[in-house]
Amino acid sequence: MKRLSFVDINGIHMGHEWSSAAEATPWIPLDLPAAVAIRAVREFDRPNPDDHTQTGAITSSDGSSIDMADIADDGSMKTIVFDANSILWIRFQDTSGRASNRGLSEIKVLSNIGLSTQSLGL
DSSP states (O other): OOOEETTSOOHHHHTOOEEOSSOSSOEEEEEEEEEEEEEEEEEEEOOSSSOEEEEEEEEETTSOEEEEOOOOTTSOEEEEEEEEEEEEEEEEEEEEEESSSOEEEEEEEEETTOTTTOBOOO
16 A cells, blocks of 8 residues: 555545545555644545445554544544644544445644644645
8 A cells, every 4th residue: 555645635625535445444544744743633534425434543653543433424524633642644544434435535634733724634
């Protein structure tokens, strides 16, 4: 699997998406350009009626893991906020959903400088 930099997927706003290749529990890695203290991750399901990422898990280079539930099927934002951690990468794994080409239209990793202004993600 290709490791992605933090600019490889820019979502529906920039015309790119990530989708699985009919994998049962697809995952996507995201490498940051340097260690960054992050405070939140925002994710957006692919906004189409054919597939849906319903739940997932985010694992980071510091060893922490956070479960995500109730990801909306309409492409709207899901935000997970946590204590600031300095990390080098995150990995999102789709743990349940509908159809075989589930994925995300966008991921944003947000620093602890400000949740609304410091988007470091895709």
